[in-house]
Amino acid sequence: MAADRISKLLEDIRLLNPDRFELVQELREIILGLDSSVSEEVKYGGFLFSADQPFCGVFSYAKHISLEFGTGASLPDKFNVLEGKGNIRRHIKLLSAQDISEKHVREYLVLALKASAKP
Template identity: 35%
Template sequence: MKTTFVTDLLQNWQTTKPNLYSIADRLYQCIKQQAPELIEKVKYGGILFYRTEAESSVICGVFVYQQHVSLEFSQGAQFEDVYQQLEGSGRFRRHLKFRNRNELDTKNLNYYLALAIHS
């Protein structure tokens, strides 16, 4: 269920970054469609999705920046990145950057979301 904080953040993005809002909203909708049971929280300026209330159970997050929207995967370094689209070189995290709506269809979003949700 969408919290007031999430609704407020999405509305803020729609007002302040309308060109990126549609990407962020689509990512949000895709995550909720694949895993409606996830708990969502606004944190670090984005929307984080958790398996449980425990801080260690975060699986991914949506963040809007100046020129792109990032879908961050907390354990993305463990993913089998068969499409070679994940970015980042940290110990755990990887992310997908979306600069336009077309990239939502070309970056194998459902594949990466399934890895995050079911791993």
């Protein structure tokens, strides 16, 4: 039951840190609103979002939220906010809801979703 696992993880985050919970909820709303084909599951200790294939994940850590892109190294980074040095993955660290607009999160999400689409 994916919905039960999602609810449980959200409740755990809310109990640990209400501010991080609000940030996760805002991200989830944006991601799920990108397209009707976007689905969500709990995996790897966070929320994994897929359309044709997985395109991002949201993970809550002690001091920040990480928006992870499994193939982020291939995304254009015109705002220079993607972090990571690996060959494939990149992430954006978020400390507050303000970071969502300041770090152009929606634009990166759209790019990641488009990159994940099957031709």
